[in-house]
Structures are given as structure tokens and as C-alpha cells.
Amino acid sequence: MSLKEAYKQKAEAELELAHARLVEFKAKAKSYTADTRLKYAKHVDELEHRIDSAKAGLKDLGEAGEDAWEKVKDGMENALGSLREAVRNTADKFRE
Structure with a gap:
């Protein structure tokens, strides 16, 4: 497995986890x-x-060639960092 593919799988897993938390927050808000x-x-x-x-x-990462994906990776890291922060902030608000 290439480094690009391994990184993509890691990012997909993090995205799936964030989506699951979103579903959880929406369900909780209904009550x-x-x-x-x-x-x-x-x-x-x-x-x-x-x-x-x-x-x-993630789509951009998947479309990037093997030699160009490292450049796209930086943007993906920023997006994942913002996503992690948004999950934390939302979780904190739901605990209040």
C-alpha cells in the first residue's frame, strides 16, 4: 500500500468518526x-x-497523482484539524 493510500484511509476513518458524532449530536438535539x-x-x-x-x-487527495499528493496533504491536514476542533467544540457545548 502506498503512503498516499494509507493516509487516505486514515483520513476517511477520521471523517467517518466525525460524521458518526454529528449523527449523535443531531439525535441528542431532537430531545x-x-x-x-x-x-x-x-x-x-x-x-x-x-x-x-x-x-x-479527501476527493482532491484521491484525484492527486502519486507525486502531487503531498501538496494536497497539507490542505487535508488543515481540514482535518478544523474538523477535530469542530467536533470538540460541539461536544463541549452539548455537555453544558
Whole structure:
């Protein structure tokens, strides 16, 4: 397995985990009152946006050639870092 493919699999796994957490947050929010759901909607929307950005980066990574993927990797690292932060922030808000 190439380094690119290994990295792509790692990024896909992280993306799947973030998506699972998003589903969890949405399910949890359904049990809240309308006012409380609105309070958390901003955080859930931000997490969805970060997931979409990471998906786009993953697509770019998959399309990059073996010699160009390292350049795309930096952007993917930034997207995954933002995604991790959004998951943490959303989880923190749901604990409050």
C-alpha cells in the first residue's frame, strides 16, 4: 500500500468518526426544547460545514497523482484539524 493510500484511509476513518458524532449530536438535539435546539444548531451547522470541507479535501487527495499528493496533504491536514476542533467544540457545548 502506498503512503498516499494509507493516509487516505486514515483520513476517511477520521471523517467517518466525525460524521458518526454529528449523527449523535443531531439525535441528542431532537430531545431538547425548540429554544435549546436553536442554541446548538450553530455548532451542528459548523460541524457539518467542516465535514463537507474535509470530504472535498479527501476527493482532491484521491484525484492527486502519486507525486502531487503531498501538496494536497497539507490542505487535508488543515481540514482535518478544523474538523477535530469542530467536533470538540460541539461536544463541549452539548455537555453544558
